Amino acid sequence: MRAVLCKELGMPDGLVLEEVPGLVPDTGQVLISVQACGVNFPDTLIIQGKYQFKPDLPFSPGGEVAGVVKKLGPDVHSLKVGDRVIAFSTWGGFAEELVVDQSRTVMISDKMDFERASAFILTYGTSYHALKDRALLRAGETLLVLGASGGVGIAAIQLGKALGATVIAAASNAEKLSVCKQNGADHLINYSENDLRQSVKEITQGRGVDVVYDPVGGSFSEKALRDMSWGGRFLVVGFASGEILSLIHI
Ligand SMILES: NC(=O)c1ccc[n+]([C@@H]2O[C@H](COP(=O)([O-])OP(=O)(O)OC[C@H]3O[C@@H](n4cnc5c(N)ncnc54)[C@H](OP(=O)(O)O)[C@@H]3O)[C@@H](O)[C@H]2O)c1
Known part of the structure; x- marks a missing residue:
């Protein structure tokens, strides 16, 4: 899959788009096909190493997304493949796919479009x-x-x-x-x-x-x-x- 990566701490013009290996959901996690990702103030901090969370490099920024559940890990009972959700992940969202714990998702109605949903939670x-x-x-x-x-x-x-x-x-x-x-x-x-x-x-x-x-x-x-x-x-x-x-x- 393709992902926007932060390989060195700095400003947004240092981010790069690259092909990275696909993700596999672990116990209690779901794989989401990302349709839209919100851009928030904390995204500008996390890529500079100024946010309270400091992921290891390289990582994809993007704290909240809207998308469709594509794959379930073991022990996921609250969601099914095809569900439309918002996922709040703190980072990892500027990518075609995202893995999150099921507890960090919220179902959305068919009436809410992905762009709107991806800018809702934060x-x-x-x-x-x-x-x-x-x-x-x-x-x-x-x-x-x-x-x-x-x-x-x-x-x-x-x-x-x-x-x-x-x-x-x-x-x-x-x-x-x-x-x-x-x-x-x-x-x-x-x-x-x-x-x-x-x-x-x-x-x-x-x-x-x-x-x-x-x-x-x-x-x-x-x-x-x-x-x-x-x-x-x-x-x-x-x-x-x-x-x-x-x-x-x-
Ligand atoms: N506590 C939480 O749960 C939580 C959640 C989300 C965001 N936040 C925090 O809330 C703050 C605002 O987030 P936001 O999403 O509203 O950001 P935003 O859309 O960028 O708006 C921030 C506003 O702050 C003002 N500002 C003053 N000095 C600034 C500077 N040096 N750089 C940028 N903006 C400046 C600007 O308004 P004027 O030009 O009109 O002064 C700007 O419109 C951030 O610190 C963010 O981390 C906290």
Whole structure:
């Protein structure tokens, strides 16, 4: 089969496409014929050796795929050949085939196309868990999303609206904010041009927000933390800026 390989740690232009031996599913595993693979922020980290998982070289990046079950290993009872699934593998997805444990698959309906399915788990799964399970976001509350035009940010806007919240999207330019608007954001803040704290104050009439969703880190985190109302919840989702928020100095 063909696979995109990371043979040396570095940037995406160092990846190569090569013929590699086929894979065989072990006990509890399934072989998936990959139809589409999502591209996410962690893919850019794992190929540089900067992610929390560091596979041995060479490896294929690609953390989530959608495809069809092609072969079953021993002791697989929850899936059958031909099932359409999403598989979450952390790496290995940029290839024609992928082997994963059956527990790392989710069946998808015939109505969900492979491209959509392959970009579903990491962004929507993360944002759903963050907003629903951790922040307990409720209808009528106000949600501030930083880096709101990015992968997890867009999912947070859509899910925040679906949960009945008022959503404030913050991003660094007008083009990105227009994407946020198209995805349902109620209020927009260009945090490159406007002071985040002052803008939130104006939008919430001094009350602050109930939940902050922060996939960016860096200088806006502290401002957003101070933007919260009494009883607010702050979701630390990621550090796309490369800078981790330190609460010690606040
Ligand atoms: N905790 C989890 O389970 C989980 C799951 C998925 C992703 N994540 C993490 O969440 C973060 C965002 O992921 P994503 O998929 O939304 O990424 P993305 O689509 O690339 O979006 C990241 C956003 O961060 C902002 N940003 C600020 N400084 C940046 C920089 N130096 N480089 C790149 N972006 C920068 C940008 O928005 P502006 O220009 O508008 O500021 C950008 O749109 C990553 O750190 C990722 O690892 C965490």
